[in-house]
Amino acid sequence: MALESTVPLMTTAKRPARAKWRRILRSKTALIGLFLVSFWVVVAALAPILPLQSPTEPDVMAMANPFPSAAHWLGVDILGRDILARLIFGARTVLLVAPLSVAVAMAVGIAMGMVAGYYGGWVDTLISRFSDIILAFPVLVLYVVLIANIGPSIINIVIATTIASAPGIGRITRGLVLGLKQQEYVAAAKLRAENTLYIMLVELLPNCRGMLIVDACLRIGYTIITIGILGFLGLGLPPPNPDWGGMVKESTTVLNVWPFMSVEPSIAIVSLVLGFNLLADGLREAWKP
Amino acid sequence: MNMVAGQVQKSATHGASCATQEPLLEIRDLRIEFRGKDETVVAVPNLSLSVMRGESYGLVGESGCGKSTTAMAILGYLGRTGTVASGSIRFDGQELVGASPRELRQVRGRHIAMVYQDPMSALNPVRPIGAQLAEVPRLHLDVGKAEALEMARAMLHDVRLPDAGDMLKRYPHQLSGGQQQRVVIAMALLARPSLLLLDEPTTGLDVTVEAAVLDLITELRHRYQTSLLFISHNLGLIAESCDRLGIMYSGELVEEGATAEVFRRPRHPYTQGLIACIPDVGSDKHSRSLAAIPGHIPLPQERPQGCLFGPRCDDFIAGLCDQPDLQRDEAGPGHLVKCVRWREISRHAEKPNTQVHQSDRTQEAIQLHEVTKLYGAKGGRSLKANEAVTFNAKEAEIVALVGESGCGKSTLARIVTGLDRATSGEIRMADKNIAELQADERPKQLLQSVQMIFQNPDSTLNPSHSAAFSIRRSLIKFGLRKGKAAVDQRVRELLEMVRLSPHLAERKPDQLSGGQKQRIAIARAFAADPSLIVADEPVSALDVSVQAAVVTLLLDIQQVKKTTMLFISHDLALVRHVADRVVVMYLGKVMEQGTVEEVFSGSSHPYTQALLSSIRGTDPDRPKPPHIQLSGEMPSPVDVPTGCRFATRCHRKLGGICDQEAPPLRRLSATHEILCHIESADLQVDAVLVAAPEKNSGEPAND
Numbered sequence: 001m002a003l004e005s006t007v008p009l010m011t012t013a014k015r016p017a018r019a020k021w022r023r024i025l026r027s028k029t030a031l032i033g034l035f036l037v038s039f040w041v042v043v044a045a046l047a048p049i050l051p052l053q054s055p056t057e058p059d060v061m062a063m064a065n066p067f068p069s070a071a072h073w074l075g076v077d078i079l080g081r082d083i084l085a086r087l088i089f090g091a092r093t094v095l096l097v098a099p100l101s102v103a104v105a106m107a108v109g110i111a112m113g114m115v116a117g118y119y120g121g122w123v124d125t126l127i128s129r130f131s132d133i134i135l136a137f138p139v140l141v142l143y144v145v146l147i148a149n150i151g152p153s154i155i156n157i158v159i160a161t162t163i164a165s166a167p168g169i170g171r172i173t174r175g176l177v178l179g180l181k182q183q184e185y186v187a188a189a190k191l192r193a194e195n196t197l198y199i200m201l202v203e204l205l206p207n208c209r210g211m212l213i214v215d216a217c218l219r220i221g222y223t224i225i226t227i228g229i230l231g232f233l234g235l236g237l238p239p240p241n242p243d244w245g246g247m248v249k250e251s252t253t254v255l256n257v258w259p260f261m262s263v264e265p266s267i268a269i270v271s272l273v274l275g276f277n278l279l280a281d282g283l284r285e286a287w288k289p
Numbered sequence: 290m291n292m293v294a295g296q297v298q299k300s301a302t303h304g305a306s307c308a309t310q311e312p313l314l315e316i317r318d319l320r321i322e323f324r325g326k327d328e329t330v331v332a333v334p335n336l337s338l339s340v341m342r343g344e345s346y347g348l349v350g351e352s353g354c355g356k357s358t359t360a361m362a363i364l365g366y367l368g369r370t371g372t373v374a375s376g377s378i379r380f381d382g383q384e385l386v387g388a389s390p391r392e393l394r395q396v397r398g399r400h401i402a403m404v405y406q407d408p409m410s411a412l413n414p415v416r417p418i419g420a421q422l423a424e425v426p427r428l429h430l431d432v433g434k435a436e437a438l439e440m441a442r443a444m445l446h447d448v449r450l451p452d453a454g455d456m457l458k459r460y461p462h463q464l465s466g467g468q469q470q471r472v473v474i475a476m477a478l479l480a481r482p483s484l485l486l487l488d489e490p491t492t493g494l495d496v497t498v499e500a501a502v503l504d505l506i507t508e509l510r511h512r513y514q515t516s517l518l519f520i521s522h523n524l525g526l527i528a529e530s531c532d533r534l535g536i537m538y539s540g541e542l543v544e545e546g547a548t549a550e551v552f553r554r555p556r557h558p559y560t561q562g563l564i565a566c567i568p569d570v571g572s573d574k575h576s577r578s579l580a581a582i583p584g585h586i587p588l589p590q591e592r593p594q595g596c597l598f599g600p601r602c603d604d605f606i607a608g609l610c611d612q613p614d615l616q617r618d619e620a621g622p623g624h625l626v627k628c629v630r631w632r633e634i635s636r637h638a639e640k641p642n643t644q645v646h647q648s649d650r651t652q653e654a655i656q657l658h659e660v661t662k663l664y665g666a667k668g669g670r671s672l673k674a675n676e677a678v679t680f681n682a683k684e685a686e687i688v689a690l691v692g693e694s695g696c697g698k699s700t701l702a703r704i705v706t707g708l709d710r711a712t713s714g715e716i717r718m719a720d721k722n723i724a725e726l727q728a729d730e731r732p733k734q735l736l737q738s739v740q741m742i743f744q745n746p747d748s749t750l751n752p753s754h755s756a757a758f759s760i761r762r763s764l765i766k767f768g769l770r771k772g773k774a775a776v777d778q779r780v781r782e783l784l785e786m787v788r789l790s791p792h793l794a795e796r797k798p799d800q801l802s803g804g805q806k807q808r809i810a811i812a813r814a815f816a817a818d819p820s821l822i823v824a825d826e827p828v829s830a831l832d833v834s835v836q837a838a839v840v841t842l843l844l845d846i847q848q849v850k851k852t853t854m855l856f857i858s859h860d861l862a863l864v865r866h867v868a869d870r871v872v873v874m875y876l877g878k879v880m881e882q883g884t885v886e887e888v889f890s891g892s893s894h895p896y897t898q899a900l901l902s903s904i905r906g907t908d909p910d911r912p913k914p915p916h917i918q919l920s921g922e923m924p925s926p927v928d929v930p931t932g933c934r935f936a937t938r939c940h941r942k943l944g945g946i947c948d949q950e951a952p953p954l955r956r957l958s959a960t961h962e963i964l965c966h967i968e969s970a971d972l973q974v975d976a977v978l979v980a981a982p983e984k985n986s987g988e989p990a991n992d
Contacts, residue, residue, distance in 0.1 A: 184743035185751040185759065187708050188813065190728040192763040193736050206753035 023286040030282020036275025044091040053082040055089040055242045066258055077247065077261050078254055086242035087268050093237060094244060094272065097154055098223040101161035102216055108162055109169025110212065114200050116170065117177030128174070131167030139164050143226065147235040154237070157230065161223055172215055176208045210287035217280035221273040228269045244269050311382070312339035313516050314363070314484055319376035321355070321362050321540075330589045332358045332371070333540040340484065345510065345517040347531030347548065349524060349563075351832035353586050355540040356520045360486045363518075364403060365393045381483065399429040402477035406489040408469035412461040418472050419457025425479040444475040447512075448505060465922045467498035474506065481513060488520045495693035495923075496859060496903040500916040503530055522833060524567060525905025528552055533623070536560050539586050539597040542617075546624030552907045556626040558634060559598045564907055566837030568866035579866065581838030585802050596628065604634045653717075654684045654853035655705070655821055660714035660724060662700055662877075672926050674700040675877045677714070682821075682870075685851040687844075689858060689868035689885075691900070695923055697877035698857045702823045705855065706741045707731050718821070737767045740819040742843075744826040746806040750798040756809050757784070757794035763816045783812040787842060804835035811843055821853045829860065840867060862904050865889055870960070873897050876926055876934045883961030892972050894963045895941040933966065941967060 024030045043050070053059070058080035059072070068075040074083040116127040134142075146160040180186065181204065189203050230236045231245020244265045251261030321333040333355040340346040350356045361367055363378055365385060378385040380396060388396075405411045413421055422441035426432050432440070441457060448471040450456050461469055470490060477485055487506070491499040507530055510517055519531055527534050528548055535545040536559065544557040555561045565580035584601040593599050595611035602610070609629055617625040628634075662675040675697045682688040690698040703709035705716060707728035716724040718738070728736060743749045750756060757780045763769075770776045781791045787808040798806055807827060814822050827843065828836040844867060847854055858864050864871060864885075871888040873881040873896065881894040888897060899917040919938040924930055930937050936947035943966050952966045963972065 183748040183751075184745055185749060187706075187741070187743065188749065188759055188810075189762075190708065191706060191736060191739075191741055192759070192766045192817065193728075193733050194762070194766065196729075202754075203751055207751070209753070 020286055024282055027282045027285050029278050030286070033275050033278030033280070033282055036271050037279055040091050040272050040275070041095060043088050044095050047088045047092055050088065052085040052088060055081060055085040057081065066261070068260065074264050075258075075260055078251055078258075083247075083261065083264055086247060087244070087265060090242035090244045090247065090265070091268070091272070093154075093241060094224055094227060097157055097227055098220050100154075101158045101223050102165070102219045104158050105162040105165040105219070106169055106212065106216055109166035110173050110205070110208075112166060112170035113173025113175075114177055114204065117174035118181055118196070118200060118204070120178075124174070127170065131170055134163065134167045135171075139226075140229065143230060144233065144235065147230060152230070152235050152238060157227065161226065164226075165219055165223075169212070169215065169219075172211060173208060176211060177204055180204050180207055210283075214280050214284045214287065217276050217283060221276035221280070224269060224273050224276070310341055313342045313344075313381055314340040314518070315377075315379045316359070316363070317377050317379075319359070319362065319378060320374040321358055321367065322372055322374045323367075323370045324372065325370060328590070331374075331540070331592075332589060333362075334592070335376075336537075336540065336542060337376075338535050338542060338545065340516050340518055342483070343514055343516055344533060345519060345531045347519045347521065347527035347534035348537055349521060349527050349534055350537035351522055351586060351834060353539075353588075354537045356537050357488050359537075360403065360488050360518065360520055363486065364397055364401060398425060398482070399480050400482050401484045401486065402480065402482040403486040403488065404470070404473050404477050404490045406492050408466065408473045408493075409461065411473050412469060414461050417458050417460055418464070422457070422472070422476055422479060425476055429480040440479060441475070444479050445472070447478075447509065448472070448475045449501075450475075465498075467494055467502060467922060470494060470502055471505065474502070474509070478509060478513060478515070482515060484516045484518065485510070486518045486520070489522070490519075491526070492521075492523075496861075497693065497899055497919045498922070500903040501918055504916060504918065506530065523905070524552075524563060524833070524907050528907040529905050536563070539592060540589065541597055541627065542625075543598065543627045544625065545617075546621065550621060550624050554621070554624075556620045556624070556631040557598075557628045558602045558604055562601075563834060566834050567907065568837075568840075568860075568862045579837035579841050581841055582834040583838070585804065585835065586832075598628075604630055606630065652684045653681045654686070655855075656681045656715075656717040657701075657705075658715040658717070660701065660704065660716060661712050662697070662704060662709070663712045670927055673877050673929055674926060675704070675711075676929075678874075678877075678879055680872050680879060680882055682853050682855060684820075684853055685847075686869045687847065687854045687856050687867055689856045689864040689871045690874060691858060691861060691864055691871055692874035693859060693900075693923060695876070695926065696874040697926075698874050699825055700877075701874075702741070702825045702855065702857055705821075706739055706823050707736070708741075733767065737817045738820045740814040740817050740822050742807075742810050742814045742822060742824040742827045744829060746803040746810070746830055747798075749810045750801075750806055752798050755795045755797060756801060756806075760784075760809070760813045760816045763813055767817050769816070769818065779816070783816055784809075786815070786846060787812045802835075803831050804839055807831060807839050808842065811839070811846070815846060815850065815852075818850075819852060821855070822847070823855045823857070825857045826859070827856075828863070829858065836863075861900055873900070876923060876929060878934055879962075879964065880935065881961075881963045883957070887958065887961040892957065892969075894935075894965050894972075895939050895967070896935050899940065933964075943967065 053072070059076055059082065060080055062069075062072055062076045063080040066076045066078070066080070072082050072084065074087070077083055077086065112127050112131070116124040142164055143160050146163065147156060150156045150159070186199060186203055189199050194203070227236065228245035228248070231243040232249045234246070234249065236243040236246050247265040248262045251258065255262055316339065317337050319333060319336040320331065323330045323332055336359060338346070348356045348359065358367070358371070361371070362373055363380070363385065365388070367373070373386045376386065380401065383396070385393065385396065412418065419438060419441055422444065423434065423437035426437040426440045427434065438457065445456055450468060450471050461472070464472065474490070490506070491502050494502060503526065506517070509515070517531070519527060521527055531548050533546065534548050534551060535542045536551070536557065537543070538559050544551060544555070544560045551560065552564065555564055559582070562580065562582040566582060568579055582601055587593065587597065587600070593611065594613055596602070596605070596615055599605045599610045615627055615629060617627045618631065620626045620631055658679050659677040660675055660679070661673070661677055664672040664674060678701060680688065690701065692698050700709065704711045704724065707723070707726055710727050711724040714724055715722050718735070721735070723731065723735065726735070750759065760780050760783055761776055764776050764779055770779045780794060784791050784794060789805060789808050789812070793801065793805065801809070811827070824843070828839050831839060840863065856864070856867055868885050870884050871882065872879055873888065873894060875896050880896050881888060889901065891898070893901070899919050902915065902917040917940050919940065921938050924937055930948070932946070932948045932950050933939070933952045936942055939947065946966055950966070952964050955963045955965060955969050957963060957969050963969070965972065
């Protein structure tokens with residue numbers, strides 16, 4: 001509330017949660033991000049009731065001229081399937097798998113970081129060294145090794161992302177907790193006989209919220225790229241499920257004739273990842289203390 | 290130019306003759322705004338003041354009153370959002386408002402220099418201080434590198450930094466806070482500026498270091514004939530070091546005049562309130578209670594019409610005080626008051642406090658015996674945070690733990706509450722030894738009986754939860770109330786007890802002021818119905834007017850509840866006001882303990898004497914004892930001096946015996962103990978010398 005620091009901006013005396021939302025909505029960055037993400041979410045959710053053609057059934061007639069037309073707005077792929085439908089149905093998988101993977105990874109990572117940061121000592125050393133080992137692995141190699149061994153499926157992609165990203169989330173959480181556990185309100189909680197789990201979940205976790213939500217947003221973006229890469233490497237969801245990365249790969253052979261077949265799914269990936277990144281930036285702005 | 294200024298200054302140093310002169314700095318009708326995206330905050334609505342050549346002008350006010358903003362405006366550093374909306378700042382005949390960046394650069398550093406509150410952030414951590422100091426004359430005085438370094442060395446000598454040769458090569462982190470601030474002062478003075486802006490220059494420093502830095506500023510000011518604009522919230526500092534002062538409230542000067550005159554006859558109710566709410570050494574809680582100013586400084590957006598102090602003023606009259614365009618009135622020569630009723634209102638008589646009873650119980654509430662805390666440090670050595678600390682506190686008694694930062698008083702607080710574990714020793718409460726029990730090993734009943742009030746209002750409440758959240762949890766965890774309705778009822782009672790409106794209960798901490806948060810923390814501590822409360826600097830982060838209110842409240846509740854309290858503080862005047870008994874600590878060891886009267890009587894440990902001499906009063910008519918200048922800084926607790934710990938800095942050191950032998954414990958009375966080689970009788974004799982005003986002449990010994 002003091003207004004006398006060297007760079008005083010607005011007073012922060014009254015800023016309830018609603019004002020925070022208003023700030024998010026006022027930021028152009030966040031708005032564009034929110035628009036891109038919600039576009040895909042809405043389209044994916046409505047996919048079954050949209051007047052789309054089948055994403056799996058080929059239109060043999062269209063194969064002669066696969067370019068975008070009135071019948072197929074974005075054209076058809078090399079097997080004659082409607083690209084628009086495949087993109088929209090592909091969004092369903094991406095928007096299911098990416099947030100799910102990140103959610104699981106967040107749960108594991110936050111638990112690791114919380115325990116390491118709060119207890120410190122040998123517990124911290126153990127968890128941190130273990131994380132370092134995983135983080136030192138080239139992520140892509142890690143994915144390929146994992147998926148190639150346990151086979152491609154949604155669950156396995158979730159497991160792979162969790163192993164790859166939980167250590168990073170753990171580090172962020174650990175850093176936050178190291179600072180927060182020194183706060184006097186944590187001491188006050190100990191003096192009223194709160195147990196450790198309560199202190200972690202109720203006193204510490206809510207104060208990590210801002211950073212972790214921003215990080216989750218960014219991670220969803222990265223995970224979408226990862227899922228794309230896995231698809232491109234043929235480690236994505238098994239065919240004939242529409243998979244953005246798989247769509248790029250299938251049409252690489254005809255890239256110099258029909259480039260749109262690869263470019264369109266690439267644009268889809270870019271727009272969704274960009275959406276999550278911009279949203280993360282906007283949230284970061286709004287949460288800035 | 291500076292030479293001329295200096296000579297002119299000599300002929301008219303203080304007082305009335307200044308009036309005929311052209312002021313060095315003249316601020317007229319200054320209005321400072323901060324323009325954000327959706328609102329404009331007027332930090333300073335209208336300010337006029339002037340600083341004469343060679344004068345020391347004090348700008349006093351509480352946080353948020355706009356005093357630092359004013360200093361920044363003088364330097365033209367208002368950031369991207371701040372602007373001087375109207376008015377003028379003239380320095381030495383030159384207009385600074387609207388001056389080009391080039392013109393400003395020539396003035397800054399060269400003619401106007403600034404000393405900031407936090408020296409660590411004022412110095413560049415990656416460059417040695419010699420290079421940083423030499424930059425100033427090279428930039429402003431156009432001298433060569435070698436000459437600049439020579440000037441830096443000479444200036445370091447002037448700010449009494451020992452061993453100046455090697456000092457130039459050190460980095461800021463290798464210096465203590467007091468040394469860093471000396472470097473910053475040296476840097477500010479290198480270009481021989483005619484005006485020095487000091488923004489709370491000693492706030493982060495320990496009292497004994499503060500005394501040394503202030504004496505240094507006063508001495509250098511006279512030597513270099515520099516004018517000072519001294520910004521502080523501490524009235525005592527201003528009283529001691531300024532010729533004239535202005536009292537600032539919510540962006541306005543409410544009173545201005547010669548320092549002695551204002552303190553002798555404060556006219557504005559805010560000034561009167563400020564003076565009344567500082568504890569002074571001459572009184573304790575039995576002789577007077579601190580008068581608190583109700584309410585808080587209005588935010589710039591919510592300034593009332595007319596007198597800004599109106600809503601907090603006892604003498605407010607609607608229709609008179611809320612008229613716009615209040616003018617400043619002359620209450621005496623050069624004494625301006627912005628109050629329409631100053632003639633009618635008299636300074637409220639200090640009300641003696643009759644309610645306070647001395648603790649009459651004799652039962653010991655807590656006994657500490659030889660409590661020692663060691664932390665492992667590098668190379669197998671250990672850091673002694675506490676060594677063989679022994680003292681007791683009786684039921685319903687307030688025992689103050691006093692000492693500078695690093696003396697181990699906070700560590701002791703953590704051990705007593707169970708946030709840390711003692712390495713050895715005993716703490717007995719209700720016939721149990723709790724010294725080695727941490728909070729999670731303590732039975733609930735024990736946890737409940739020892740509660741703590743923390744220092745920092747910004748971290749005492751969880752920002753994610755409502756203000757009443759932790760009070761409620763405390764009631765539930767200790768099973769003091771059952772059922773939601775009963776708990777809520779109790780929360781309301783507790784909030785009323787700390788004089789907060791119950792509707793604040795659901796506010797988030799960032800919507801509360803520092804004083805309100807600290808009241809919530811007090812309510813939380815008392816919610817558990819403890820028998821012992823450890824208060825770790827509970828008011829040191831608060832503004833003076835709020836401080837008084839919170840201390841008074843704490844004392845009232847403690848009186849009613851008969852709670853024993855360990856009151857940790859570095860503020861001796863406050864301790865004098867609050868405590869029944871005092872324990873003085875230095876480097877983890879108790880140097881002296883006794884009743885308040887005994888410790889403050891003057892026949893005390895040399896360290897206590899030094900602390901006492903650093904207390905600043907505002908009464909211009911009371912003779913001020915000279916500051917005792919301690920040499921050097923507190924040694925590291927890893928390298929504790931053998932013999933007496935205080936020997937390296939003691940002004941009364943006897944000689945070799947102090948360095949080699951641990952001092953004996955001298956009992957002056959049943960309650961008064963001193964750890965010193967000096968004979969009790971001699972301690973007494975010297976006390977007279979301390980009380981008598983004896984001028985500290987020449988260079989005080991400082992390494």
